[in-house]
Amino acid sequence: MTAGAASVEQPPAGDPGDGEEGGRDSLLRRLIQGDLGELRVIVVLAVIWAIFQFQEDRFLSATNLTNLLLQITAIGLVSVGVVMVLLLGEIDLSVGAVSGLCASVMAVLSVRHGWSPYLAIAGAIAVGAAIGTFQGSVFTQFGIPSFVVTLAGLLGWQGAQLEVLGTTGTINLTDPTITGLTSTFYDGPVGWAVAIAGFAVYAAVSLAGWRRKVAAGLRVQPLGALLARLVLAGAAIVAAVAVLNQDRGVPLAALILVGFVILFQFVTTKTSFGRHIFAVGGNSEAARRAGIGVKRIRIVVFAIASSMAAIGGIMAASRLLAVNQSSGSGDFLLLAIAGPVIAGTSLFGGRGSVWTALLGALVIGSISNGMDLLALESSVKFMVTGAVLLIAVIIDALARRRRQASGRV
Amino acid sequence: MSDGAPVLTLEKVSKSFGAVQALRDVDFDVAPGEVVALVGDNGAGKSTLIKAIAGIHGIDSGRILFEGDPVRIASPTDAVGLGIATVYQDLALCDNLDVVGNLFLGQEERSGALATVTRQLDETSMERQAHELLDNLAVTITDVRAEVGTMSGGQRQQVAIARSLLGEPKVVLLDEPTAALGVRQTAQVLALVKRLREKGHGVVVISHNLANVFEVADRIVVLRLGRLVGVYDAAKTSHEEIVAAITGAGDPSTGELGPEVEQAMENARRDDAGQERS
Numbered sequence: 068m069t070a071g072a073a074s075v076e077q078p079p080a081g082d083p084g085d086g087e088e089g090g091r092d093s094l095l096r097r098l099i100q101g102d103l104g105e106l107r108v109i110v111v112l113a114v115i116w117a118i119f120q121f122q123e124d125r126f127l128s129a130t131n132l133t134n135l136l137l138q139i140t141a142i143g144l145v146s147v148g149v150v151m152v153l154l155l156g157e158i159d160l161s162v163g164a165v166s167g168l169c170a171s172v173m174a175v176l177s178v179r180h181g182w183s184p185y186l187a188i189a190g191a192i193a194v195g196a197a198i199g200t201f202q203g204s205v206f207t208q209f210g211i212p213s214f215v216v217t218l219a220g221l222l223g224w225q226g227a228q229l230e231v232l233g234t235t236g237t238i239n240l241t242d243p244t245i246t247g248l249t250s251t252f253y254d255g256p257v258g259w260a261v262a263i264a265g266f267a268v269y270a271a272v273s274l275a276g277w278r279r280k281v282a283a284g285l286r287v288q289p290l291g292a293l294l295a296r297l298v299l300a301g302a303a304i305v306a307a308v309a310v311l312n313q314d315r316g317v318p319l320a321a322l323i324l325v326g327f328v329i330l331f332q333f334v335t336t337k338t339s340f341g342r343h344i345f346a347v348g349g350n351s352e353a354a355r356r357a358g359i360g361v362k363r364i365r366i367v368v369f370a371i372a373s374s375m376a377a378i379g380g381i382m383a384a385s386r387l388l389a390v391n392q393s394s395g396s397g398d399f400l401l402l403a404i405a406g407p408v409i410a411g412t413s414l415f416g417g418r419g420s421v422w423t424a425l426l427g428a429l430v431i432g433s434i435s436n437g438m439d440l441l442a443l444e445s446s447v448k449f450m451v452t453g454a455v456l457l458i459a460v461i462i463d464a465l466a467r468r469r470r471q472a473s474g475r476v
Numbered sequence: 477m478s479d480g481a482p483v484l485t486l487e488k489v490s491k492s493f494g495a496v497q498a499l500r501d502v503d504f505d506v507a508p509g510e511v512v513a514l515v516g517d518n519g520a521g522k523s524t525l526i527k528a529i530a531g532i533h534g535i536d537s538g539r540i541l542f543e544g545d546p547v548r549i550a551s552p553t554d555a556v557g558l559g560i561a562t563v564y565q566d567l568a569l570c571d572n573l574d575v576v577g578n579l580f581l582g583q584e585e586r587s588g589a590l591a592t593v594t595r596q597l598d599e600t601s602m603e604r605q606a607h608e609l610l611d612n613l614a615v616t617i618t619d620v621r622a623e624v625g626t627m628s629g630g631q632r633q634q635v636a637i638a639r640s641l642l643g644e645p646k647v648v649l650l651d652e653p654t655a656a657l658g659v660r661q662t663a664q665v666l667a668l669v670k671r672l673r674e675k676g677h678g679v680v681v682i683s684h685n686l687a688n689v690f691e692v693a694d695r696i697v698v699l700r701l702g703r704l705v706g707v708y709d710a711a712k713t714s715h716e717e718i719v720a721a722i723t724g725a726g727d728p729s730t731g732e733l734g735p736e737v738e739q740a741m742e743n744a745r746r747d748d749a750g751q752e753r754s
């Protein structure tokens with residue numbers, strides 16, 4: 068309990084009311100951990116880009132930025148599921164193995180059994196969902212820590228992948244729908260239409276929400292701040308589409324990634340299901356006493372994580388034009404977890420956002436892409452990425468300690 | 477003070493945990509608009525009594541009547557369904573959620589035509605109601621969007637109590653609401669307890685602090701070693717009388733404690749120490 072800290076928390080004489088205390092504190096906190104938290108990643112990203120651009124002026128070229136997007140799609144999609152699990156305060160070590168297994172399932176169904184690409188993809192995602200449901204159920208029913216359950220999964224699903232692939236070990240993908248997932252580009256008007264429509268919806272929803280709050284007499288951010296944010300977002304979208312159109316156009320893969328990020332950003336922040344995920348991650352006992360089905364939430368989230376792993380695996384296979392025994396292995400898992408953590412999702416549960424999947428993948432992808440351009444050894448790449456991750460978790464731990472010092476976990 | 481019919485009545489309620497008899501034939505009641513304080517030494521059975529009413533522990537024998545009718549309270553859901561809200565000592569708030577999120581946790585309001593499918597939250601409505609609820613209780617929290625983890629102990633206690641009132645309960649049970657609070661924060665919570673009485677809730681409050689008890693209670697119920705030893709009208713009794721009842725001083729029966737009783741008290745002390753550490 069926090070008894071000790073609470074009693075030493077007597078405010079000094081002449082302090083304004085308790086309400087004032089809470090208000091000021093939270094504003095500061097939000098600046099440090101909320102908006103500024105995301106700003107921090109964007110600054111880090113800008114620094115990384117500046118360094119690489121300085122070393123090698125092909126880095127910020129339209130072609131390379133398009134490649135960067137294609138490179139991060141698979142990992143970003145896997146990270147979306149990882150974020151959900153991290154928000155619960157759990158971890159899923161099996162996402163790499165699951166991505167490889169599910170991609171293999173898709174390849175076998177499509178190539179060996181001649182299934183339609185859509186059915187093969189749906190089958191692979193269904194296998195992912197089933198695996199996640201299974202792992203989540205074992206975790207909740209037997210109370211085994213999630214990292215142990217998913218560690219067993221990591222080994223087991225790797226074995227299953229070898230089994231599914233059989234003796235050849237490699238399956239080349241030729242179906243145009245599957246390979247098209249990562250080789251389709253929308254140039255010119257189509258890209259603009261998608262961007263403008265997306266932005267229009269975002270702006271309309273933001274403004275409508277703002278007006279509803281004003282009408283209800285609630286405290287809102289100044290309209291200027293909201294408009295400034297919309298203008299910034301709009302400028303970023305315009306810049307992105309303009310750059311991508313200089314090369315091949317807006318990649319379908321990027322739209323899929325951004326689409327899933329937006330979908331799960333909505334789910335986590337705007338729905339009661341998402342609220343319950345945060346509650347379980349913050350204080351599972353409080354969630355249980357509030358009548359929330361904690362087990363159900365956990366199982367569903369693990370199912371989402373494995374499904375997103377499957378989708379990421381499918382995109383990786385599409386880009387490689389093949390599935391093999393090492394699909395989903397190596398550093399794939401570690402980078403998928405490192406990304407969101409680097410971008411500010413807490414390993415301790417209850418804090419973070421789905422955006423960090425995208426931002427983290429961009430940071431990690433940029434380091435990797437830039438070092439490849441500079442023809443550096445992968446040893447350097449690993450060490451730099453490791454250092455960035457270490458710094459990020461130290462920041463996370465410090466933020467947590469600050470919260471504890473103020474009396475709360 | 478209220479002289480209406482009791483909203484909640486316990487008749488000869490007993491509960492034992494193995495060899496430890498935590499409650500023996502306890503009679504207890506609380507009326508609408510009344511604050512009943514439950515006092516007693518560690519291990520006296522106060523928490524067990526609250527938990528029996530809240531549906532955490534079933535009772536071994538005796539009856540519970542709600543608004544005059546016998547009821548079975550076998551689970552926390554039963555209790556909540558009857559209109560009994562409980563604020564536990566460990567407040568069970570989510571520090572990473574804001575005040576609105578905590579107030580409505582598990583009973584969020586949804587909006588939009590597709591809300592049953594999309595489960596979209598109606599933040600505007602919840603925030604407005606949160607303001608109404610807190611204003612109504614004169615709770616001093618101005619920013620309902622502040623994370624609860626950033627708040628003082630008194631504010632957290634007030635959020636926990638306000639949260640228990642969302643379902644319009646008839647009875648509110650408070651286990652040690654002022655433990656671990658500073659002087660000013662304690663005063664805020666006690667003021668809130670008084671407002672619950674004004675609004676007609678039946679309130680049961682456990683406290684070790686007799687000054688607080690005398691400040692808010694209409695009646696004081698004293699338990700010792702699982703037995704009811706007295707019910708006192710707060711306006712007509714004294715500190716000394718209550719302390720004597722709690723400790724059993726001047727009571728010949730405690731002069732010669734049997735070995736089981738000694739053991740029970742020892743167990744209780746160990747048990748309570750454990751609870752405080754966790």
Ligand SMILES: Nc1ncnc2c1ncn2[C@@H]1O[C@H](COP(=O)(O)OP(=O)(O)O)[C@@H](O)[C@H]1O
Nearest residue numbers: 493496498518519520521522523524743744747
């Ligand atoms: N869950 C339990 N299991 C076993 N014994 C318990 C349990 N809860 C309470 N007791 C015992 O019942 C007695 C009354 O405890 P409790 O109601 O917590 O007392 P109080 O809250 O007045 O300090 C004590 O002897 C305690 O050890």
Ligand SMILES: [Mg+2]
Nearest residue numbers: 519522523524
């Ligand atoms: Mg107790």
